[in-house]
Amino acid sequence: MNxxxxxxxxxxxxxxxxxxxxxxxxxxxxxVAGRMQSRLGPTRVGFAGLxxxxxxxxxxxxxxxxxxxxADRALFNLAxxxxxxxxxxxxxxxxFSPGLLASDLDIGALYVLALSGLMVFPVWxxxxxxxxxxxxxxxxxxxxxxxxxxxxxxxxxxxVILMADTMSLxxxxxxxxxxxxxxxxxxxxxxxxxxxxxxxxxxxxxxxxFDTPEAESELVAGPTTEYTGMKFGLFYMAEYLHSIIxxxxxxxxxxxxxxxxxAPGLHWMVLKTLGLWMVMLWARWTFLRFRTDQMMTLCWxxxxxxxxxxxxxxxxxxxxxxGVS
Amino acid sequence: xxxxxxxxxxxxLLYSALRVVxxxxxxxxxxxxxxxxxxxxxxxxLLHAPFLAAIxxxxxxxxxxxxxLFGVMLTQRVESVEVPNAAAGQxxxxxxxxxxxxxxxxxxxxTPGLPSSPPVDVPVxxxxxxxxxxxxxxxxxxxxxxxxxxxxxIVLARxxxxxxxxxxxxxxxxxxxxxxxxx
Numbered sequence: 474m475n476x477x478x479x480x481x482x483x484x485x486x487x488x489x490x491x492x493x494x495x496x497x498x499x500x501x502x503x504x505v506a507g508r509m510q511s512r513l514g515p516t517r518v519g520f521a522g523l524x525x526x527x528x529x530x531x532x533x534x535x536x537x538x539x540x541x542x543x544a545d546r547a548l549f550n551l552a553x554x555x556x557x558x559x560x561x562x563x564x565x566x567x568x569f570s571p572g573l574l575a576s577d578l579d580i581g582a583l584y585v586l587a588l589s590g591l592m593v594f595p596v597w598x599x600x601x602x603x604x605x606x607x608x609x610x611x612x613x614x615x616x617x618x619x620x621x622x623x624x625x626x627x628x629x630x631x632x633v634i635l636m637a638d639t640m641s642l643x644x645x646x647x648x649x650x651x652x653x654x655x656x657x658x659x660x661x662x663x664x665x666x667x668x669x670x671x672x673x674x675x676x677x678x679x680x681x682x683f684d685t686p687e688a689e690s691e692l693v694a695g696p697t698t699e700y701t702g703m704k705f706g707l708f709y710m711a712e713y714l715h716s717i718i719x720x721x722x723x724x725x726x727x728x729x730x731x732x733x734x735x736a737p738g739l740h741w742m743v744l745k746t747l748g749l750w751m752v753m754l755w756a757r758w759t760f761l762r763f764r765t766d767q768m769m770t771l772c773w774x775x776x777x778x779x780x781x782x783x784x785x786x787x788x789x790x791x792x793x794x795x796g797v798s
Numbered sequence: 799x800x801x802x803x804x805x806x807x808x809x810x811l812l813y814s815a816l817r818v819v820x821x822x823x824x825x826x827x828x829x830x831x832x833x834x835x836x837x838x839x840x841x842x843x844l845l846h847a848p849f850l851a852a853i854x855x856x857x858x859x860x861x862x863x864x865x866x867l868f869g870v871m872l873t874q875r876v877e878s879v880e881v882p883n884a885a886a887g888q889x890x891x892x893x894x895x896x897x898x899x900x901x902x903x904x905x906x907x908x909t910p911g912l913p914s915s916p917p918v919d920v921p922v923x924x925x926x927x928x929x930x931x932x933x934x935x936x937x938x939x940x941x942x943x944x945x946x947x948x949x950x951x952i953v954l955a956r957x958x959x960x961x962x963x964x965x966x967x968x969x970x971x972x973x974x975x976x977x978x979x980x981x
Contacts, residue, residue: 548829580922583852590860594832597867601825613871620864627856640922 484565491564495713496526502754509758536702544699545602552599553700553707559595560714563588567721568643570731570738581642582630585722589626589677592715593619596679596686599708600696611695614765615686618676621772622683626673628780632666632787633726638795642722646730654729659790666783667727669776671752674719676768679712680757685765720749804844811837819891828866835859846919 500515500522507514515522540549566581568574578584593616600612633655637645649655656667676683687695697708724730724745731738763771814833821827835858842851906912929937 578848579919580848580852583849583856587852587855587860590856593864598829609871613868616864616867620861623860 495710498713500526505754506758533703533706539701541699543604548598548602552595553704555595556711557707559588559592560711563718566642568646568725568730569742577643580640582634582640586627590623596696603699605699607693608696608698611686611692622673622676625669625776625780626677628784629666629670632784635787635791642725646725649729650732656727662786669780678715678719685768716753721746723749807837807840824870832859832863849922
């Protein structure tokens, strides 16, 4: 098939599937959160509330679109679609099964990190363009958090790159399929790296317990304070998309991606992604939000030194196992 | 196809760079700079240097730009979206820039043996190896430069010089404040 046609079709399918997953992720989250708090969650719209996401989307579309008079109009309107764009663009290199990915970049892991580093920009742009002090405070927190937690995130992925000896995500999954998953290999070090990646990714995605930019008890709704209707919906969507993609990335980097017995690779990838995403939910509805200064302390005093230590340990391990190549 | 892509990237690059220097609002300037830096990464992709493109995004668009935003937000009294850019539209700068452009253009023209065809893809492995063998000195000098910058930033950011040694005595009395060192 023509590579251009293939790229367009694949992207269309991927975007559609991811958007549907995002919509139903909100349903699942509300169900799980409800059960964790002895509630039922959505039950009214459709069987077991299954039509709730569609009702939500329709409701958001009907809402009046308000742009504050003192806002920077162009940037205010630019920010919401830009967040979704960056979140979706990350999905291009996630390998779902052997050969099933939009683009098998040689530098896939770096590409993901580059885009996830950009994720804070639309949030900040939206917060600044809102011309609202709560929004701006939230935006500044988002940027501070993003740029700090990017370092342990980058270093934890660097450790995986070092151990796998490749930067291509499908290559990293293939190495794990051949030689064992990186969460358990080398013993202890892999698990610690995974924990580091997971915490940094949660913080980078502004998920509870790291959602200090949003902090509704202090900042109304943080960067999204002035947004209404579907523009708010887009921010919301981007957050869910990002969390799903981060779960997929974690599955590909540490849990062997599509590798698994009996069932085809895609099933395993989806199962692992969903599992990791459920752990995020679990964390979200269990822990309390950190304070901003605690977030910074955690990152700079503990995670950054720990990640540097792990990187050195991984280098020693790679040298001991493979020798100088 | 590649010609077309290059034309597009170059046009966006020039336009955004123009906006960086002509914009009246400092925050807009920084954001246009973000577009310029990201488009530079696109140019690297067209030159078959995807690794450089990713690093460009991570370091410049993701890192340096964020720091600039912090600089703008923390040094100005930000009371609304109007953040004036006092440096916008200065004619004198144009002369300096024209001279610099002349020097760089001359250097490009005078350099013999520049390849006219697009370069081949260099695997990241080879790139890393050359950093640690052929270009080791430049690599290390850069590290020292960055370390110096970091130490300098910490020195500048430190609130005040802490007292060299904790003085056991309370605050000096009025009559011995004539410049003599305390024992």
